[in-house]
Amino acid sequence: MTDKQTMENLLVGYADGELDAATTAEVEAYLAANPEAEKTLALHRETTALLRAAFAESLFAKGPATIASPASPRARRPAFRGWMAAAAGILIAVLGYGAGATWPDLMLSDRSKMLTEVAEYHAIYSRETVHLVEVPAAQSDHLKAWLGRRVKGTLPIPDFSAAGLTFAGGRMVVVDGAPVAELMYTRANGLPIGFCVFWHDAAPTPIIVERREKQHLATWDDGKHGYIVVGEGERDLIHTLAASAKQQI
Numbered sequence: 001m002t003d004k005q006t007m008e009n010l011l012v013g014y015a016d017g018e019l020d021a022a023t024t025a026e027v028e029a030y031l032a033a034n035p036e037a038e039k040t041l042a043l044h045r046e047t048t049a050l051l052r053a054a055f056a057e058s059l060f061a062k063g064p065a066t067i068a069s070p071a072s073p074r075a076r077r078p079a080f081r082g083w084m085a086a087a088a089g090i091l092i093a094v095l096g097y098g099a100g101a102t103w104p105d106l107m108l109s110d111r112s113k114m115l116t117e118v119a120e121y122h123a124i125y126s127r128e129t130v131h132l133v134e135v136p137a138a139q140s141d142h143l144k145a146w147l148g149r150r151v152k153g154t155l156p157i158p159d160f161s162a163a164g165l166t167f168a169g170g171r172m173v174v175v176d177g178a179p180v181a182e183l184m185y186t187r188a189n190g191l192p193i194g195f196c197v198f199w200h201d202a203a204p205t206p207i208i209v210e211r212r213e214k215q216h217l218a219t220w221d222d223g224k225h226g227y228i229v230v231g232e233g234e235r236d237l238i239h240t241l242a243a244s245a246k247q248q249i
Contacts, residue, residue: 011041028235031211038211039112110176115219115228117175118196119212122182122230125171126191133169133184143170147181152199153225158245160185163237165193193231193238195245200226207242209235218242222249 007030013019014027031037125132135143140157148155150172157167165185173180180198187193205221216238218229227249229242 008037008040011037015041035211035213041210111219114175115210115217116212118173118180118182118194118228118230119215119217121173121175122194123213123215123232125173125182126184126194126231132186132192134171136169137167139169140167143183147172147179147197150179151181151197151225153197155181155197156245156249157183158195158241158248160193160241160244163241163244164188165241168192191232193229193233193241195241196228196230198226199224202226207239207246209239209242211235220246 007027010019010023010027014024019027031041135146137143144155144157147170160167165187168184168186170181170183173182175198178198180196183195183197185193185195200221201224202221204223205219207218207220209216209218211217214232215230216233216235218238218241220227220242227242227245229238229245231238
C-alpha cells in the first residue's frame with residue numbers, strides 16, 4: 001500500500017490529470033477513505049489554476065507585440081512585465097498553498113465553500129419525498145421564468161433520460177447570499193441527482209469533479225454562469241451527466 005506522504009504527492013498529479021488508470025483508482029480510493037484529503041486536493045487544483053492563468057496571460061495576452069524589435073528595450077518591456085506578473089502569480093500560489101496546507105480552513109476559496117454548501121443542501125433535499133421540489137416538472141415554463149430571473153439568464157433543463165433519470169422539477173436555494181437554481185432528477189435506484197445553475201461572472205472552465213462526504217460534484221463555468229451536477233453517485237456517472245448537460249446548454 002502507498003504510504004501517506006507518497007499519496008499526498010500523488011494528489012498533485014491527480015489534480016493535473018497526469019496519472020495512469022491504476023494510480024488514479026488508488027488515489028480515488030484514498031480520497032474516499034480520507035475526506036480531509038479533499039481539502040488538500042482542492043488546494044492543489046487552485047494552485048494549478050493560478051499557475052496556468054498566470055502563464056497564459058503573460059505568454060498570450062499581449063500577442064506578437066511582446067516580441068517585436070528585440071533590440072529595443074522599450075519593445076521588450078511588455079514581455080518583461082508579463083513575466084513579472086506570472087512570477088507574482090506563482091509566488092502567491094506557492095505562499096497560499098503553504099499556508100493552506102497548515103490552515104486549510106482559512107484558505108478555502110469561495111468556490112470551495114460554495115461546493116460544500118451545495119453538497120450539504122443536496123444531501124438534505126434529495127431525501128425529501130413529498131417536498132422534493134418547490135415547482136414540479138409539469139410547471140416547467142413557470143420554473144424557467146421564475147428561476148431564470150433569479151440566475152440572470154435562461155434556465156436550461158438538461159435531458160438525462162438516456163441515463164435513466166427523470167426530471168422532477170426544481171427549487172431555489174441561497175448560498176452565500178446568492179440564489180442558486182437546483183433542478184432535481186429522480187432515478188430507479190439511488191437518491192435524486194441535482195443540477196444547479198447560478199450567475200457567476202468568471203472565465204470559462206472545464207468540468208472538474210470533486211467530492212464532499214458522500215456527494216460527488218461536477219462543476220464548470222461558461223463565462224456567465226456556473227453549473228454543478230451533484231449527487232450520491234459514482235464519480236463516472238456524475239461526470240457523464242455533467243458532460244451531457246454542458247453539451248446541451
